[in-house]
Amino acid sequence: xxxxxxxxxxxxxxxxxxxxxxxxxxxxxxxxxxxxxxxxxxxxxxxxxxxxxxxxxxxxxxxxxxxxxxxxxxxxxxxxxxxxxxxxxxxxxxxxxxxxxxxxxxxxxxxxxxxxxxxxxxxxxxxxxxxxxxxxxxxxxxxxxxxxxxxxxxxxxxxxxxxxxxxxxxxxxxxxxxxxxxxxxxxxxxxxxxxxxxxxxxxxxxxxxxxxxxxxxxxxxxxxxxxxxxxxxxxxxxxxxxxxxxxxxxxxxxxxxxxxxxxxxxxxxxxxxxxxxxxxxxxxxxxxxxxxxxxxxxxxxxxxxxxxxxxxxxxxxxxxxxxxxxxxxxxxxxxxxxxxxxxxxxxxxxxxxxxxxxxxxxxxxxxxxxxxxxxxxxxxxxxxxxxxxxxxxxxxxxxxxxxxxxxxxxxxxx
Amino acid sequence: xxxxxxxxxxxxxxxxxxxxxxxxxxxxxxxxxxxxxxxxxxxxxxxxxxxxxxxxxxxxxxxxxxxxxxxxxxxxxxxxxxxxxxxxxxxxxxxxxxxxxxxxxxxxx
Numbered sequence: 254x255x256x257x258x259x260x261x262x263x264x265x266x267x268x269x270x271x272x273x274x275x276x277x278x279x280x281x282x283x284x285x286x287x288x289x290x291x292x293x294x295x296x297x298x299x300x301x302x303x304x305x306x307x308x309x310x311x312x313x314x315x316x317x318x319x320x321x322x323x324x325x326x327x328x329x330x331x332x333x334x335x336x337x338x339x340x341x342x343x344x345x346x347x348x349x350x351x352x353x354x355x356x357x358x359x360x361x362x363x364x365x366x367x368x369x370x371x372x373x374x375x376x377x378x379x380x381x382x383x384x385x386x387x388x389x390x391x392x393x394x395x396x397x398x399x400x401x402x403x404x405x406x407x408x409x410x411x412x413x414x415x416x417x418x419x420x421x422x423x424x425x426x427x428x429x430x431x432x433x434x435x436x437x438x439x440x441x442x443x444x445x446x447x448x449x450x451x452x453x454x455x456x457x458x459x460x461x462x463x464x465x466x467x468x469x470x471x472x473x474x475x476x477x478x479x480x481x482x483x484x485x486x487x488x489x490x491x492x493x494x495x496x497x498x499x500x501x502x503x504x505x506x507x508x509x510x511x512x513x514x515x516x517x518x519x520x521x522x523x524x525x526x527x528x529x530x531x532x533x534x535x536x537x538x539x540x541x542x543x544x545x546x547x548x549x550x551x552x553x554x555x556x557x558x559x560x561x562x563x564x565x566x567x568x569x570x571x572x573x574x575x576x577x578x579x580x581x582x583x584x585x586x587x588x589x590x591x592x593x594x595x596x597x598x599x600x601x602x603x604x605x606x607x608x609x610x611x612x613x614x615x616x617x618x619x620x621x622x623x624x625x626x627x628x629x630x631x632x633x634x635x636x637x638x639x640x641x642x643x644x645x646x647x648x649x650x651x652x653x654x655x656x657x658x659x660x661x662x663x664x665x666x667x
Numbered sequence: 668x669x670x671x672x673x674x675x676x677x678x679x680x681x682x683x684x685x686x687x688x689x690x691x692x693x694x695x696x697x698x699x700x701x702x703x704x705x706x707x708x709x710x711x712x713x714x715x716x717x718x719x720x721x722x723x724x725x726x727x728x729x730x731x732x733x734x735x736x737x738x739x740x741x742x743x744x745x746x747x748x749x750x751x752x753x754x755x756x757x758x759x760x761x762x763x764x765x766x767x768x769x770x771x772x773x774x775x776x
Contacts, residue, residue: 503711505711505712562668563668596709
């Protein structure tokens with residue numbers, strides 16, 4: 254594979270861009286692989302990438318029923334942060350954030366990581382105490398965050414109204430090294446690197462069954478034939494329950510729609526990410542100038558990839574008080590993604606009752622930020638059978654009462 | 668917007684008037700239950716792509732709980748029924764069988 258570089262751009266400019274290669278191959282599935290990953294979203298591709306790059310397993314296929322990165326990877330609001338409360342969460346999200354910092358160089362693919370900083374607004378006294386506690390916890394975990402005053406919030410975000418009658422800004426949890434990245438590029442970059450290692454990425458290939466012998470996985474049945482494997486990784490977010498059903502076990506996961514919307518593009522007005530969890534809204538400005546707004550999740554199970562209208566109204570109504578200038582913006586697009594919610598709002602990276610079958614799901618409303626860390630941990634778990642990053646996130650934690658309760662940090666906004 | 672008819676007061680209520688209450692017809696295991704039963708009661712939930720039975724509360728109306736049968740893919744509502752039952756009534760099941768032949772949910776069909 255040819256590397257992307259300034260030199261390559263100059264070379265192609267001189268020959269009418271005739272020399273660019275496809276970023277990844279689209280091969281026919283082979284009959285057998287060492288590892289099959291179901292789900293070519295960010296998490297699945299990252300798992301495959303680290304399996305090959307760090308753990309030496311390159312005979313890998315990633316299969317996807319739709320198109321690469323077409324699920325929640327292409328539907329999220331691209332926020333990256335690691336200011337979680339519990340130690341296992343901080344470990345995996347901070348690993349992820351630190352991998353993001355050098356990911357463009359590592360993959361030779363510009364993922365447009367922009368460490369512009371993330372503020373989580375405290376708009377009630379309860380939140381002030383909660384975020385002060387998180388800041389202290391982060392200090393102990395080695396994650397750099399600080400609790401900042403309303404005045405400092407106003408300096409960082411001049412367009413904010415800190416004296417709102419219903420939702421005054423009382424402070425904020427500031428993570429200067431958080432930010433955003435180009436979500437599609439993360440999937441594309443991993444896919445290109447996986448393909449370069451000889452892995453097969455097979456799109457439009459739906460899994461219809463999981464084959465097993467004596468309690469051990471032997472392969473998958475798909476719409477493009479039978480594919481054998483020694484180890485199987487299920488990394489399919491919202492549809493995890495459907496695949497778990499095929500594998501013969503149940504999950505403590507329910508799927509709901511989470512939605513987001515973007516405005517028309519405007520001139521640069523806000524160069525940080527602002528999250529307002531009290532009002533279920535969060536906003537950043539994309540490089541194109543659109544205001545990217547994330548809203549709340551529906552409270553009931555559904556697979557519609559749309560989301561309810563009244564959640565948009567609630568989100569926008571509340572954000573207008575905090576950001577009065579957006580009241581005249583036209584909204585261009587609205588969409589939804591299916592997020593898989595666990596009881597403690599923390600993910601599941603685990604072995605399963607089916608030997609050789611591993612699952613990575615339950616990222617709920619905040620999976621994008623975790624892609625590199627989750628992929629790394631999942632790859633280590635699948636290659637070695639143990640990973641310090643994922644150990645606390647096993648399926649058995651519910652039975653054993655070892656919840657990783659992030660409902661405050663993760664239940665609402667991302 | 669999702670609209671459910673409250674079987675208690677008979678009003679067609681928008682989802683803004685209602686509070687979702689999760690999976691219906693759970694068997695409530697207590698302290699004497701096995702670990703597996705208690706774990707499943709507390710944490711494991713049906714998450715079907717299709718027919719689903721749920722509890723809802725008409726919180727900004729009559730305040731009463733009721734049950735609803737719904738499709739999680741199309742949001743089509745098959746019917747609502749009283750909370751005072753441990754399984755969906757035959758009428759609701761007939762409606763579902765007509766619209767979703769071959770449906771099943773937790774051993775029901």
